[in-house]
Amino acid sequence: MGGHRSRRVGQAIEFADYQEYLPGMDLRGLDWRVWGRSDRYVVKRFETETELPCAVVLDLSGDTGTGKAGLGGYPDLDRSKAGYAITLAATLLYWLHRHGEPVGLEVVAGTGMPFSSLPTRGGRNHLQLCFLVLASAKAGGVAGLGDALARVGERVRRRSWVAVITDGMEEPSTWLPSLSAFARRGADVRFLHLFDPGEYALDEDRPVLFYSPEGGDTLAVDPVGAREAFGEVVAEYVDEVKGGVVRFGGRYLPASTGQPLETLLRRVIRGAA
Numbered sequence: 001m002g003g004h005r006s007r008r009v010g011q012a013i014e015f016a017d018y019q020e021y022l023p024g025m026d027l028r029g030l031d032w033r034v035w036g037r038s039d040r041y042v043v044k045r046f047e048t049e050t051e052l053p054c055a056v057v058l059d060l061s062g063d064t065g066t067g068k069a070g071l072g073g074y075p076d077l078d079r080s081k082a083g084y085a086i087t088l089a090a091t092l093l094y095w096l097h098r099h100g101e102p103v104g105l106e107v108v109a110g111t112g113m114p115f116s117s118l119p120t121r122g123g124r125n126h127l128q129l130c131f132l133v134l135a136s137a138k139a140g141g142v143a144g145l146g147d148a149l150a151r152v153g154e155r156v157r158r159r160s161w162v163a164v165i166t167d168g169m170e171e172p173s174t175w176l177p178s179l180s181a182f183a184r185r186g187a188d189v190r191f192l193h194l195f196d197p198g199e200y201a202l203d204e205d206r207p208v209l210f211y212s213p214e215g216g217d218t219l220a221v222d223p224v225g226a227r228e229a230f231g232e233v234v235a236e237y238v239d240e241v242k243g244g245v246v247r248f249g250g251r252y253l254p255a256s257t258g259q260p261l262e263t264l265l266r267r268v269i270r271g272a273a
Contacts, residue, residue: 017121018042045122053120053157054096054103056089057149058134059166060110062213064194065139075139081194082139084257085165088192090134091265092163097127104156105130108148108166109141120157142214145175153181160187163268165255167194168241169214176244189250190268193241197258200234202227 021030021041029043064082065075075082093103104120107113113136118129145166156162162182168175182189202223211218238254245252253267 017045019045052101053160054101055120055156055160055162056092057106057152057164058089059108059143060137060139061143062140063169064167081196081257085194086134089165093130106152109143110137111140112136112138145170146178149175149178150181156185156187158185162187163190165192165194172240179248183249190253191245191250192253192255194255197256202230
């Protein structure tokens with residue numbers, strides 16, 4: 001049904017959802033039990049082997065909210081990591097839906113949402129529910145990426161296409177092994193490593209005091225003396241994350257908030273359909 005090559009062949013066997021009966025539909029698909037209970041004509045729909053279940057896993061922990069907040073404390077969509085990530089997630093969900101794929105949404109951390117987990121389903125109503133969750137979300141809390149990714153990985157559908165959007169701002173060794181949960185499900189993972197260019201550079205001229213919205217001790221830094229060493233630490237960190245993602249079968253994609261969204265999207269969806 002989607003614009004991609006089927007990974008499997010055979011008969012449709014897994015129930016997906018109901019659809020209101022419309023004139024011309026095959027009467028063999030009518031669910032007479034539903035008609036008997038509710039006097040409504042609905043048709044059973046089954047997932048075909050050419051559907052590609054797609055899920056977006058979005059990290060909205062406190063550190064992603066750095067940047068100017070908008071009205072009501074919602075992240076500024078143009079000037080914060082959380083806003084960039086939310087826009088990216090919404091655009092991916094819409095694009096996949098338009099290409100006939102069932103979509104799901106898993107939000108790690110964050111506040112203000114009516115739900116944090118929406119299973120993979122098709123239909124316009126389900127897409128609107130995903131948008132409602134994203135529109136209600138605020139950055140906050142600690143992601144606990146190790147446990148969160150392991151939990152979500154066990155929940156995604158087999159042979160899914162998965163986009164993980166996170167800044168990965170936790171010790172990589174504590175959460176990278178959790179990506180194996182996606183590999184065991186045969187998922188095709190795109191790992192979008194979210195960052196603000198300012199986080200990877202020390203452009204300040206005077207001593208500064210760094211702190212994390214997720215807690216922990218503050219850190220006083222002299223940028224002039226630490227700039228060279230900081231660059232080496234960043235390079236080692238990025239290499240560790242990239243190497244871990246590739247080792248567990250994913251595709252690593254740097255997602256800079258300074259990069260035009262359309263440029264990143266072209267790289268993300270390449271090979272998705």
